[in-house]
Structure formats: C-alpha cells, structure tokens
Amino acid sequence: MSELRRAAERVLLGNWTGRSTVPSHSLYPHHWSWDSAFIAIGLRHLSPRRAQVELESLFGAQWQDGRIPHISFSPSVPRDAYFPGPDFWQATTRGGVESSGIVQPPVHALAVWLTHQADEAESIRRGFLARMYPKLVAWHTYLRERRDLGGRGLVAVVHPWESGMDNSPAWDEALARVEPAPLHSFTRRDTDHASDDDRPTDLDYGRYVQLAATYRDHGYDDARTPFTFALEDPCFNALLIASEHALASIAEALSLDPSRHVTAAAELTSALTTLFHDGIFRPRDLRAGQPRAEDEQTTAGEQAAGRLVEVDTVAGLVPLIVPELPQAKELLATARGPKFRLGEVRMVPSYDLTGPAFEPGRYWRGPSWFNTAWLLHRGLVQRGEHQAEELADALRADVLELAGSTGFAEYVEPFTGEARGARDFSWTAALALDLLRPSRP
Amino acid sequence: MKIICQEQLLPGESLQEKWDFAVAAGYEGIELRGKGDLSFRDRLPELRQAKADGVVMPTVCVDMLHFFGAFDADQRADAVAQMKSQLSVIAELGGIGAQTPASYGMFSRRLPPFEPPRDEAGDREVLLDGLRQLGEHAASEGVELFLEPLNRYEDHMVNRLEQAAGLIQEVGLDAVRIGIDSYHMNIEEADPSAAITEFAAYVGHVQLSDSNRLQPGAGHLDWAAFLGALDAVGYDRYLAVECRLSGDPVEAVRSIPAVVRRYV
Numbered sequence: 056m057s058e059l060r061r062a063a064e065r066v067l068l069g070n071w072t073g074r075s076t077v078p079s080h081s082l083y084p085h086h087w088s089w090d091s092a093f094i095a096i097g098l099r100h101l102s103p104r105r106a107q108v109e110l111e112s113l114f115g116a117q118w119q120d121g122r123i124p125h126i127s128f129s130p131s132v133p134r135d136a137y138f139p140g141p142d143f144w145q146a147t148t149r150g151g152v153e154s155s156g157i158v159q160p161p162v163h164a165l166a167v168w169l170t171h172q173a174d175e176a177e178s179i180r181r182g183f184l185a186r187m188y189p190k191l192v193a194w195h196t197y198l199r200e201r202r203d204l205g206g207r208g209l210v211a212v213v214h215p216w217e218s219g220m221d222n223s224p225a226w227d228e229a230l231a232r233v234e235p236a237p238l239h240s241f242t243r244r245d246t247d248h249a250s251d252d253d254r255p256t257d258l259d260y261g262r263y264v265q266l267a268a269t270y271r272d273h274g275y276d277d278a279r280t281p282f283t284f285a286l287e288d289p290c291f292n293a294l295l296i297a298s299e300h301a302l303a304s305i306a307e308a309l310s311l312d313p314s315r316h317v318t319a320a321a322e323l324t325s326a327l328t329t330l331f332h333d334g335i336f337r338p339r340d341l342r343a344g345q346p347r348a349e350d351e352q353t354t355a356g357e358q359a360a361g362r363l364v365e366v367d368t369v370a371g372l373v374p375l376i377v378p379e380l381p382q383a384k385e386l387l388a389t390a391r392g393p394k395f396r397l398g399e400v401r402m403v404p405s406y407d408l409t410g411p412a413f414e415p416g417r418y419w420r421g422p423s424w425f426n427t428a429w430l431l432h433r434g435l436v437q438r439g440e441h442q443a444e445e446l447a448d449a450l451r452a453d454v455l456e457l458a459g460s461t462g463f464a465e466y467v468e469p470f471t472g473e474a475r476g477a478r479d480f481s482w483t484a485a486l487a488l489d490l491l492r493p494s495r496p
Numbered sequence: 497m498k499i500i501c502q503e504q505l506l507p508g509e510s511l512q513e514k515w516d517f518a519v520a521a522g523y524e525g526i527e528l529r530g531k532g533d534l535s536f537r538d539r540l541p542e543l544r545q546a547k548a549d550g551v552v553m554p555t556v557c558v559d560m561l562h563f564f565g566a567f568d569a570d571q572r573a574d575a576v577a578q579m580k581s582q583l584s585v586i587a588e589l590g591g592i593g594a595q596t597p598a599s600y601g602m603f604s605r606r607l608p609p610f611e612p613p614r615d616e617a618g619d620r621e622v623l624l625d626g627l628r629q630l631g632e633h634a635a636s637e638g639v640e641l642f643l644e645p646l647n648r649y650e651d652h653m654v655n656r657l658e659q660a661a662g663l664i665q666e667v668g669l670d671a672v673r674i675g676i677d678s679y680h681m682n683i684e685e686a687d688p689s690a691a692i693t694e695f696a697a698y699v700g701h702v703q704l705s706d707s708n709r710l711q712p713g714a715g716h717l718d719w720a721a722f723l724g725a726l727d728a729v730g731y732d733r734y735l736a737v738e739c740r741l742s743g744d745p746v747e748a749v750r751s752i753p754a755v756v757r758r759y760v
Contacts, residue, residue, distance in 0.1 A: 060727075061727060061728045061729070061730055064724055064725075064727065064728035065693055065728045065729070068689050068690060068693050068721075068724070068725055068728055069690070069693060071687065071689070071690065073686070073687060101720065101721065101724045101728075102689075102718055102720040102721035102724055103720060104718045104720065104721070105718065105720075105721055174720075
C-alpha cells in the first residue's frame with residue numbers, strides 16, 4: 056500500500072501547477088470545478104496548504120453572481136489547447152480570470168470542510184474557513200435562487216456538462232430536442248489525446264456546443280436564457296445537500312449560526328424525495344413534453360410539471376451520501392441489484408448494466424468512475440450498519456486495486472476493470488490517497 | 497527517512513554528549529562538519545572513539561571558505577585534496593558521503609560587479625574536472641560525493657537541481673549525486689517538490705532548514721509538500737538539519753524532529 060500511496064502522491068505532485076492541479080496534463084490542462092474539490096480531498100493528506108490553495112484558487116474565478124464556473128482557464132496554456140476554450144465562452148471575471156459560464160456539482164463546501172479537518176492549526180493560521188465561508192454561501196445562494204427553474208426547491212442543470220456526467224444516457228432524450236451546432240463550426244480537442252470510442256459522439260458534441268452558445272448569447276443570464284435543456288439532477292442536488300451540512304459545520308467552527316444551512320439541507324432533502332421512483336432517484340426533465348418539430352404537441356400541464364426520466368444512472372445512487380436519507384435502504388437494494396451489481400462488478404457502473412444504451416467503454420454510458428465510487432463509499436460508511444460497512448470495505452479495496460492497476464485511469468470498464476480515458480488522472484490519485492487513510496464519516 | 501543533526505547545533509562538549517542529547521530529542525545520527533587544513537582527518541582519533549561508543553555519523557558537510565569550483569587554481573587543488581580526505585574519513589566511519597557546494601561566497605551574478613572573471617564554459621570545465629576527481633575517489637572509498645546547489649547570492653554556478661543533474665550526467669559517475677537543501681531550493685526552484693520528483697534519481701542527501709534559514713517550523717516552507725515529495729519518490733536516506741536557530745537554541749534543536757516527523 057505504501058507503493059500505491061507514493062504513486063498517487065507522484066501524480067498529484069506532477070499535476071500541480073503552482074496554484075491548482077490540472078485533472079490531466081494531456082486531456083484537461085485547465086482548472087475544473089468539481090475535479091478541484093475531489094482533488095483537494097486527497098491533496099489534503101499530501102499538503103494541507105496546497106489543498107487549501109487549490110480551493111482558494113478555484114474560488115478566485117467566482118462570478119459576481121456567486122457561481123463557480125466549471126472551468127477556470129489557465130493563461131499559460133495556449134488558447135486553442137482545449138475546446139470550448141476562453142474564446143468560445145467569452146466570460147471574464149471582474150478579477151480578469153477567463154472562465155466558462157456553466158457550473159459543476161457543488162462538492163466544494165464538503166471539500167473545504169474535509170481540507171480544514173486535515174490540519175486545523177494550518178487552516179486557522181491561514182484563516183482558511185473564514186475566507187471560504189462567504190464565498191461558499193454565495194455559491195449555494197446562486198444555485199438555490201437562480202437555478203430553481205422548476206420551482207420545487209431543487210437546482211436544475213442547464214447543460215449536460217453541469218452534471219459532471221457529460222454524456223450520461225439520462226440526458227439523451229432531453230438532448231435530442233436540441234438542434235446541434237454544425238460540425239464544421241467547431242474543432243473538438245478532447246479526441247486529440249483519447250480514443251474516439253471512449254468519448255462522446257460528434258453529434259452529441261454539436262448539441263453541447265449549441266446549448267452553451269445559447270446561454271452565452273444571453274449573457275449567462277438565468278432569467279433571460281430560453282433553456283431548452285433543464286433537469287433536476289439527483290447527484291447535483293445530493294452533493295448540494297452534503298455541502299449544506301458541511302457549511303453548517305464550517306459555520307459552527309467559525310462561531311456562526313449554522314441553522315440556515317441545517318434548514319437548507321432539510322428543505323433540499325425533502326425536495327429530493329420527489330425524484331425518488333422505483334428504488335432509485337431519477338432526474339426530472341423540466342422541459343419534457345415540450346414539442347420537438349416532429350412530435351405532437353403535449354399538454355400544458357405536462358410542460359409545467361416536467362417528468363422523471365426513466366433512465367437509471369449512478370447519479371441516482373449518489374443521494375446515499377445524504378445524512379438520514381429516508382430512502383437509503385431501498386437505494387442500497389437497487390445498488391446491489393441487477394442494474395449496478397455493487398460488490399459483483401468493478402466499482403459502480405455509471406449506467407444501468409441492463410439498459411439499452413449501455414456501452415462499457417464510453418465515458419458516462421457504462422464505465423465505472425472513481426469519484427462516484429468514493430461518494431458511494433462515503434455514503435455506505437455513514438450508514439454505519441454492518442452490511443453497509445462490509446460493502447464499503449469491499450468498494451474501498453476495489454477502488455485502491457483499480458487505481459494502482461490502471462495507472463490512475465480516468466474511468467474503467469465495469470466488468471474487466473480495464474483502464475479508459477486519461478491516465479495519471481488527478482482525482483483518481485487523490486481519492487485513492489484519501490481512501491488509503493482510515494475512513495471516517 | 498532518518499533525521500540527523502549537524503554537530504555544531506547540538507549541546508555538549510564531546511560527540512558522545514551531543515549524541516546523548518540527539519538521541520533523546522529523536523535524532524538518529526550526527527552530520528559532521530569538515531574543516532580545512534586536513535583538520536577533519538586529524539579528528540580521526542576522536543571520531544573513531546565516538547564510533548566505538550555508538551555515535552552514528554553518516555555524513556560530513558564541508559566547512560571551509562574555498563571549494564573545488566574556486567577561480568584560483570591552488571585553492572581548487574587544495575579543496576579537491578580536502579574533499580578527498582573527508583571522503584576517506586567518512587568512509588572509515590562507515591558513513592555514506594560528503595557534501596560540498598561548487599563554491600560559496602565567491603561570486604554572485606546578482607551583486608556587483610555582476611560578470612564573473614571566468615566564463616560559463618570555464619566554470620563548467622572546472623566543475624566537471626573536480627567532480628570527476630572527487631567522484632572517482634568517492635567510488636574507490638565506497639561512498640558518495642553530494643554536490644549541493646546553493647542560492648544565487650552564495651554561488652553563481654550551481655543553483656538548481658537541474659544544473660547539478662546536468663553536470664552529474666556528463667561526469668557519468670554513480671558516486672556523484674545531489675545533496676539538496678530545502679532553504680536554497682525554496683529560493684531557486686519554481687516548485688521544490690516537483691524538482692525532487694523530477695531529479696529523484698540523483699538525490700543522495702538532504703539538508704533541512706526553513707525559508708529563512710531557521711530551524712524547520714520557524715519559517716513558511718510547506719514541509720508537508722517538501723517531505724511528501726521525498727516520500728513519494730521513495731527517498732529513504734538522511735534528512736540532516738543544517739540551520740540557524742531562533743529562540744532558545746537547545747529548545748529549538750529539540751523541537752525539530754517532532755516538526756519533521758509529522759510528515760515522514
């Protein structure tokens with residue numbers, strides 16, 4: 056295990072750029088939002104100070120409205136190294152940081168709290184929590200006030216990339232309503248360094264570009280943009296709940312009143328219940344029922360209500376990390392059932408193994424990922440029951456074995472454990488490093 | 497990794513007294529200081545007795561004012577002779593090697609008159625010649641020579657690990673390695689931890705002091721990242737404390753192992 060620890064440390068040292076960590080030098084040469092949070096969770100064991108700086112740097116790209124952009128662009132990387140790059144997004148913060156305009160799941164408060172815990176003396180010396188707390192509050196306020204597009208108290212994502220699970224089959228139906236940007240209008244860079252078979256298709260990529268361009272062309276104004284894609288994602292909202300709980304802990308550590316965060320967590324947990332169906336959480340498509348050109352008009356009632364997407368993905372299992380989740384027992388049964396076979400296949404597949412869209416090697420359409428395994432592990436440990444602990448131990452062992460055997464792959468084939476995507480992937484190394492430590496909820 | 501302390505920092509009259517203090521404070525060895533005029537060799541009776549009494553002395557760090565990279569040919573020749581002798585002595589004591597910079601206090605390109613009397617090619621020739629002689633001698637004694645990069649204000653020739661590694665590659669002797677120093681690296685390396693991982697194969701010895709040359713913990717160096725990098729590359733040799741002390745000197749020396757042990 057010490058060799059695995061050293062190898063993971065070498066990945067994090069190698070991917071460090073001075074102020075932050077790139078997910079992968081080849082594929083992702085900038086600063087990604089939820090990657091950064093997962094990276095800090097492991098980096099805190101190598102250097103608590105670097106983990107703090109990692110998160111502080113990310114929040115250096117925070118917008119006036121509180122949002123944390125999903126990419127903060129490094130000025131030292133060529134402008135065309137990544138698509139869509141800064142010239143596409145055309146978003147610059149008041150501080151002069153070029154960024155994207157969409158967001159990613161809010162794991163940050165949880166990461167801040169865990170980073171603080173890794174070295175409280177260093178955190179207090181640097182004023183880490185006091186500096187981060189108002190920024191985290193602004194971030195959550197943005198999400199809850201500007202992104203509650205369905206009016207149920209849940210946050211909606213307006214682009215598949217905002218879920219972090221870019222090409223999940225859960226987005227297929229909603230994405231099909233989007234007119235793709237013409238293929239000649241952009242040049243993908245993600246396939247320069249990874250196999251085409253592992254990555255999203257060109258047609259999907261054209262739709263991603265169109266959605267982002269529409270948002271951009273409306274000034275990233277959530278009130279003004281005619282979102283054709285708007286879904287309440289269970290993973291995104293579950294992470295917000297976990298982060299509200301973390302914010303309550305942070306507030307207490309700062310001798311502030313934590314009650315607003317406790318209340319927010321309770322409200323969100325209650326609202327999340329509306330996504331539970333058939334033993335799993337499903338995204339609600341707020342635009343379902345709106346007509347495609349070739350479809351018949353649906354009723355106004357359906358349009359207003361939205362509809363749960365009948366596609367089961369790992370995003371629907373992530374709410375297991377929500378403390379005191381009422382549906383935990385049924386959710387665990389689903390995780391162990393034929394769709395995800397927890398304990399029987401490698402880590403946790405990103406999509407229903409029995410589903411029609413299952414592809415074992417393509418990104419979020421089947422492969423198992425290390426961050427979702429880490430989240431489920433955390434959820435299982437929190438349950439504190441014997442059976443859940445056994446599953447947690449087995450999942451932890453699987454994560455560690457795969458991290459080492461794949462050279463810290465971005466994701467793996469769920470039956471064979473074969474490495475896919477980038478290698479020396481930062482969050483894979485970071486989360487392995489975290490799981491090498493004795494677990495604590 | 498084993499934490500050791502330079503002898504002049506330890507309280508006590510004799511090496512045996514210093515050793516008792518060192519062990520009680522959590523050190524696992526003493527780094528000796530080698531003065532010129534063959535005085536290190538002349539200490540052999542004292543050093544042999546210390547060894548017989550159980551004192552662990554794995555390394556020696558040169559303590560002179562001229563070095564193998566000197567502008568003056570006679571000084572160079574003397575420095576090489578002194579270092580050869582120090583390598584032989586540390587070998588006899590069962591140690592692993594001797595540490596020296598290319599020069600110290602001789603010239604800085606950052607201070608007037610800015611241009612040294614010898615050009616870069618001349619520097620390189622002198623350094624390669626000295627490293628070859630010392631490396632061959634170290635190899636014959638079964639020990640290593642540790643070349644220490646210093647910061648730009650103390651030496652104008654070897655400031656970064658990359659430069660030291662380049663010289664060592666050209667010399668082509670395994671018995672020449674880099675003796676890194678956290679204080680100098682903090683000034684010269686863009687990312688000390690990244691430099692350690694990049695040149696790990698050449699690192700033979702490590703000296704510790706904080707960003708301000710004081711004892712580890714008294715400055716602002718990120719020790720977790722620095723020592724974490726040494727751990728990440730599997731470095732398993734000595735961490736020698738070479739620093740100035742703030743506060744009560746005895747308490748300062750006593751405090752260091754606990755600071756370092758947090759991370760290794």
